[in-house]
Amino acid sequence: MAGALSGGAAAAGEVATTRAATEARHRRPIHQRAAATYVVLVFAFLFSPLVVVVVFSFNAIPRMALPITDVSLRWYQGVFGDPEVVRAIGRSALAGLATAVIAGPLGIAAALGLHGLSARTRSVLLSAVLIPIMVPGLLLAIALALYYRELLRIEYSLPAAAAGHVLIALPFVILTMNSAVAGFRFSMLEAARDLGATRWQAFTTVTLPLLRPAVLGAMLLSIAISVDEFIVSFFVAGRETTLPMLIWSRVVRGVDPSLNALATILLVVTSLLALLASRRATVSV
Amino acid sequence: MERVTKRFGSFAAVDDVSLEVVEGEFFALLGPSGCGKTTSLRMMAGFERPDAGSIALRGRDITDVPPNRRPVNLVFQHYELFPHMTVFQNVAYGLRLRGVAKREIAERVVEMLHVVRVEELAGRDARTLSGGQQQRVALARALVNRPAVLLLDEPLSALDVKLRKQMQLELKAIQHSLGTTFVYVTHDQEEALLMSDRVAIMDRGQVLQVGTPREIYERPAASFVADFVGSLSPFEVRVDGFRDGMVQMHPTPDERVAIRLPGGTITEGALLRAAVRPERIRLLAIGSVPAPTDTALHGVIEAIDYVGTLSHYRVRTALGTLLSHRLNDDPTGAPALGASVTVTWSADAAFVLPD
Numbered sequence: 001m002a003g004a005l006s007g008g009a010a011a012a013g014e015v016a017t018t019r020a021a022t023e024a025r026h027r028r029p030i031h032q033r034a035a036a037t038y039v040v041l042v043f044a045f046l047f048s049p050l051v052v053v054v055v056f057s058f059n060a061i062p063r064m065a066l067p068i069t070d071v072s073l074r075w076y077q078g079v080f081g082d083p084e085v086v087r088a089i090g091r092s093a094l095a096g097l098a099t100a101v102i103a104g105p106l107g108i109a110a111a112l113g114l115h116g117l118s119a120r121t122r123s124v125l126l127s128a129v130l131i132p133i134m135v136p137g138l139l140l141a142i143a144l145a146l147y148y149r150e151l152l153r154i155e156y157s158l159p160a161a162a163a164g165h166v167l168i169a170l171p172f173v174i175l176t177m178n179s180a181v182a183g184f185r186f187s188m189l190e191a192a193r194d195l196g197a198t199r200w201q202a203f204t205t206v207t208l209p210l211l212r213p214a215v216l217g218a219m220l221l222s223i224a225i226s227v228d229e230f231i232v233s234f235f236v237a238g239r240e241t242t243l244p245m246l247i248w249s250r251v252v253r254g255v256d257p258s259l260n261a262l263a264t265i266l267l268v269v270t271s272l273l274a275l276l277a278s279r280r281a282t283v284s285v
Numbered sequence: 286m287e288r289v290t291k292r293f294g295s296f297a298a299v300d301d302v303s304l305e306v307v308e309g310e311f312f313a314l315l316g317p318s319g320c321g322k323t324t325s326l327r328m329m330a331g332f333e334r335p336d337a338g339s340i341a342l343r344g345r346d347i348t349d350v351p352p353n354r355r356p357v358n359l360v361f362q363h364y365e366l367f368p369h370m371t372v373f374q375n376v377a378y379g380l381r382l383r384g385v386a387k388r389e390i391a392e393r394v395v396e397m398l399h400v401v402r403v404e405e406l407a408g409r410d411a412r413t414l415s416g417g418q419q420q421r422v423a424l425a426r427a428l429v430n431r432p433a434v435l436l437l438d439e440p441l442s443a444l445d446v447k448l449r450k451q452m453q454l455e456l457k458a459i460q461h462s463l464g465t466t467f468v469y470v471t472h473d474q475e476e477a478l479l480m481s482d483r484v485a486i487m488d489r490g491q492v493l494q495v496g497t498p499r500e501i502y503e504r505p506a507a508s509f510v511a512d513f514v515g516s517l518s519p520f521e522v523r524v525d526g527f528r529d530g531m532v533q534m535h536p537t538p539d540e541r542v543a544i545r546l547p548g549g550t551i552t553e554g555a556l557l558r559a560a561v562r563p564e565r566i567r568l569l570a571i572g573s574v575p576a577p578t579d580t581a582l583h584g585v586i587e588a589i590d591y592v593g594t595l596s597h598y599r600v601r602t603a604l605g606t607l608l609s610h611r612l613n614d615d616p617t618g619a620p621a622l623g624a625s626v627t628v629t630w631s632a633d634a635a636f637v638l639p640d
Contacts, residue, residue, distance in 0.1 A: 187363070
């Protein structure tokens with residue numbers, strides 16, 4: 001009985017506090033409400049194009065107009081039934097994996113190598129690493145195209161594009177790995193050596209397992225960068241069309257509702273990868 | 286170690302040092318920070334290569350043998366346990382690399398965890414251990430490999446005082462029961478005296494004295510050693526004469542200072558630098574007469590520091606301020622601040638300070 005009473009009292013108290021909170025919200029000063037509205041507007045601006053694409057990818061009729069009367073997965077079925085699309089997805093996946101597999105180890109090696117240098121040299125080299133990020137993609141793409149054709153005399157192809165993706169992803173990998181390496185206790189390697197490990201064994205049994213979260217994060221990021229990359233691929237992939245290239249070519253041809261489905265797939269895949277990558281990178285030691 | 290020198294740039298961290306550690310002993314390298322003790326230890330472990338000289342183990346030159354091929358193990362100051370492994374995996378690490386059979390690894394790891402008394406932690410994540418537990422696991426991880434020499438780099442410095450005292454005794458007991466040679470680096474003189482069979486005192490890259498704790502404390506071979514190990518009251522007096530192997534000195538006519546004559550010759554009238562340990566200086570009430578061969582000085586109590594078991598007295602005398610430790614076992618007989626006392630010590634208590 002007493003329990004029920006006190007329970008009722010607690011519930012009443014709760015109601016009171018919620019009401020108080022609601023009133024407080026209403027009484028919030030104007031500048032705070034303005035700030036909240038502003039944040040909402042910014043997010044609306046950022047995400048409304050994406051929302052439009054995603055929403056219309058489920059529209060049953062090929063007309064991009066509201067209201068949507070019927071929901072369907074027909075565009076998705078169409079996408080996966082289109083051999084050209086499936087091939088493009090396959091190529092993008094291949095390029096993404098290749099980028100990760102190449103940029104990952106290169107980035108680890110670079111970060112570990114940087115660590116061995118003096119702090120001054122390291123900071124100079126790290127700034128140099130940033131330069132490719134700031135170079136306009138178009139410039140990089142044209143440079144690569146000329147480099148391949150005039151100097152290396154390499155045919156434009158998927159491997160050529162993937163090599164370009166490595167170039168773009170590598171600075172990000174090095175930066176991610178560098179912060180992970182900075183927090184790594186190198187004296188732990190001495191402990192391993194002291195216990196009988198060769199340099200290589202110390203690397204595989206201590207360095208690598210401890211840096212693994214950062215390594216995986218950097219590799220996922222590489223995949224996301226590669227899958228999303230358009231300009232370099234456009235210039236040097238030749239006839240081996242990747243997914244962004246295919247979307248581009250279809251957009252040029254005219255509005256096609258299946259593009260919404262395709263874009264949504266690309267959006268989901270790259271944001272998932274980026275999300276996973278940031279999770280990994282932050283839990284690194 | 287024979288005539289070993291290690292330079293960092295132009296600075297000689299270890300300067301022409303020769304040391305011999307006897308199999309099975311607990312050997313301490315004692316000195317202030319920057320004296321070269323850790324560098325010496327790291328050269329024994331193989332992490333630093335001497336610029337000159339050589340290091341041998343059981344008659345075999347190991348100067349150029351990499352750390353992973355030396356039959357020595359190091360307990361690091363900050364333990365350096367592998368955080369991605371369990372306690373068991375940490376301890377098993379060295380044995381696994383050596384290709385020891387799985388069953389033997391399990392047996393030896395469990396046995397060693399038992400020796401360091403943390404067998405219940407075997408399955409725990411190394412990250413979740415307390416400082417004291419990490420210390421024990423680090424010790425087990427090194428000892429399980431049955432090293433010819435176990436090197437320890439200030440292993441207790443990260444622990445709180447109480448735990449440190451306990452671990453000092455335990456480490457000593459473990460060393461005793463396993464019979465492994467321990468080389469122990471520390472800057473804590475009390476720790477070195479308590480634990481070691483022999484101590485090497487280092488300063489500025491050089492070894493000043495090697496000896497048993499008693500030799501180091503009672504017969505310091507250098508002023509630095511005398512000053513660094515324990516506390517003491519140094520003073521200077523003019524030599525008035527010799528009698529019965531004792532130096533006679535009279536700072537004032539009714540006072541005398543007694544020092545047993547050291548090996549060297551001392552000319553009459555020379556200025557002698559000597560010192561006495563505080564626990565050897567006794568304070569007598571005015572009126573009690575010291576033995577005729579003992580020191581007798583007038584003193585006034587300048588300060589008293591109460592530290593529990595002991596009280597530290599600072600006494601002003603003709604020789605300067607002397608430090609005297611008195612056991613707080615009888616508060617009624619304790620001299621008060623500002624009191625006049627007779628300061629005395631036996632001739633054996635004082636020693637001449639080497640230059």
